[in-house]
Amino acid sequence: MTSPETRTAFAFVDEQQRDWSGWNHHIWSLAETAWREYRSAEWYVAKLKAEGFSVEAGSGGMPTAFSATWSNGKGPTVMAYAEYDAVPGNCQIADTYRAPRKGLSRFAGGHTDPHSALGMGAFVGALAAKAAMKKHGVTGTIRFMGEPAEKVRGSKPIHAAKGYYDGLDALISFHPFYMLPYCNTCRWDTHCGPYYAAIYEFLCERPETWLADAVKGPIPAAHTSARAPGANDAVVAMYTLSKMMRDHMLPHTGTWALNETILASGQATADNLAAQMAQILFAARTPDRAMLENIFAVLDRNAESAALATHCTVRKHWVSKSRPGLANHAMAEITYRNMELAGAPHFGEDAIETAQAIQRELKLEPMARPFIAEIEQLIPPEEAERKIRQTIPTWQTHYTSDDYTDMTWHAPAVRFYVGRATLKAPPGFAYPDWVMNALGGIPATIDPTVKVAAKTIAGTILELMMDKAALERAKAEHADRLAQAGDVKPWCDYAPPVDFPWPEYVETPRGREWWIPATEEDRRLERTSRG
Structure with a gap:
């Protein structure tokens, strides 16, 4: 049963879609890479301030990080966060053909998995929870962090070592789907490794x-x-x-x-x-x-x-x-329950037509149902765990990589995934990388992911604020797991590595461009565009 508070939050997400869809496309188009996400971080800081959050820009000595807080009185403190770093060498226009974004080298930054949607899903979820808290008088505090350079597991170990996650009651980590069976589900026992x-x-x-x-x-x-x-x-x-x-x-x-x-x-x-x-x-x-x-x-x-x-x-x-991640079943149960309320993402006619256009571009016969089925299906965390354990040795306790793991030592945490548009491939065929990159920037194919993530996060924040017993179960489990693991302190013993020659955009007499200038080949791809 959906509470009035959660219904308010879900309605906020639906009603604000036109705005947040544009915001998401803006961050996707900036496509700034690790430790150089200047404009992306500035955008979030300005928006958070406009929404009434107090914001520390440059948190932890990292110029593109931030820490924001909004409070509605005494109560639990729950955290969500944005990432916004793109990947060098993946520049792609948000369309159904291969071309770099206008005026840029195809070797410029581009969102791949895409962190633009990760950040926007969390941001809109936090705003939706805030709106419901104000309307219904729910007390508590929302923390929202800006986490740069995830592609080198950059900011979170540093934030952890500097105490930014201390004092939290719970935290929520979201990522767009990138591998099966982690699609529309939560991690259960097997979390990311060190x-x-x-x-x-x-x-x-x-x-x-x-x-x-x-x-x-x-x-x-x-x-x-x-x-x-x-x-x-x-x-x-x-x-x-x-x-x-x-x-x-x-x-x-x-x-x-x-x-x-x-x-x-x-x-x-x-x-x-x-x-x-x-x-x-x-x-x-x-x-x-x-x-x-x-x-x-x-x-x-x-x-x-x-x-x-x-x-x-x-x-x-x-x-x-x-550090490796700590599991928390209570948090997974709370979050998956709210994901069930939000429902799996649905990719409508506009998304199907986009997918079919890409298939035609690649000389494939367009499919009536071009997406893999799993992106529109929920899978319980325990079932996803059973499937993943079939692929790795019994002794192995952690699998794959992401730096959300550093947060899990400081408060009860969940890691969940939402399906994103992924095309079926004919036998023996593999889609080129630009396809997934493009799908991550086209509103019809990425907005359903952002919407479900935002609703799941908003509902989870509200349940943690209002259900004291559920939160206490999560905190008790966290304490038990810390005791078993030895309460490992942060491993970070170094300064933020921001002064190295990380790839970035530069300003020249030619304008703003990637540090590798566009070539005739890049311009040829632009000239052959279809729209």
Whole structure:
């Protein structure tokens, strides 16, 4: 049975759809990447202030983070949050064909899973709960956090270490669906695992000492001289060594991943000069911390070896140390109950026509029902848990990666997922990445996700505010799980890693553009657009 308070919140979400749909598209179109989400964060801060929240911009020493609070009197404090970081290399127009957003390189940022909808679902849910609290006299406090750089599990370990989650009674984590069976459901026992990420910075600051007799003549940089290898060579050496040594980091059991990206490389010159600086980031996702320590012990050795071979020094800079997640069945039950009230998302005729247009663009026969069935179906958390456990070893307690996990040590928490438009594929066919990116920006195909998320969050906030017994069950379970786990303190012991060469948009005489300028190929894709 739906309470009057929840009916008010659900009506708010429905009535405000035109506004929040436009807001969501705006954040999607900004597509700012990790640690550089300046305009996205500014938008949220301004909106929150306009809604009567007190806001701390730049929370935790992170320029694109924020912490906001709205209170309606004494009562529980429940938190939701926005993410808004996009992914480099995924720039896509919100349409049914492949093209970058106007004036940009196709290698610019783009929302993939999409955090634009994650943030908007949570924001609208918080506003809907606030509206119901004011109308019905529900007392309590809503906290709303801005969490940048999730793609490198950036802000939440830092916020946790600086006390931003202390004193909460409960918190809610939402993500658009990205893998089955986590679609229109909540996590039950198996939560996301821990994560380490670090930048290895190689510096070649004394190239003149490479070889005693290498310099022939008064100009050390002469093309007749054997120059020092330098920082680019160090990055290549570490990259190659680390690929070679993967089999010697961990045994072949369980699910773990090691990824890397080169952030900087010696500047754009091919002169006979040693590259002075280059940086490579490694990120590891594992079921437990001991596995992370093994991986980075090998990486540290590889870095020292690469530096020695290339006449460099090396420095290691932590980007993230993020704890695994703690389950809370009581929170999952409360949230799933409100998801049932909201209902699974429904993708109507406009969404179907969009999907069929994409299929025609890809020379496929348009399907009468182009979406996978699961995105419009609820699955109980216990059933999703049963299915996921069939795919991983019995000893493995955590699976996949996200930094909401750091929050779960500070208050009872839930992690839930809402279906998003996902196309059926004919046998043997795989859709290109741009398809999902486009579907995340087209209102007809992303608004149903935002709507269900907002209603679920609003209903969950209200139930936690009003049902003291339910909240106490969640808090008691959290205390028990902390005791069993040892109440692990935040692992973050580093400064916010904001001063590294993260990809970003820049202002030039050509206007605002990605740091990699648009090319003739990008302009050709724009010129061949259909509308």
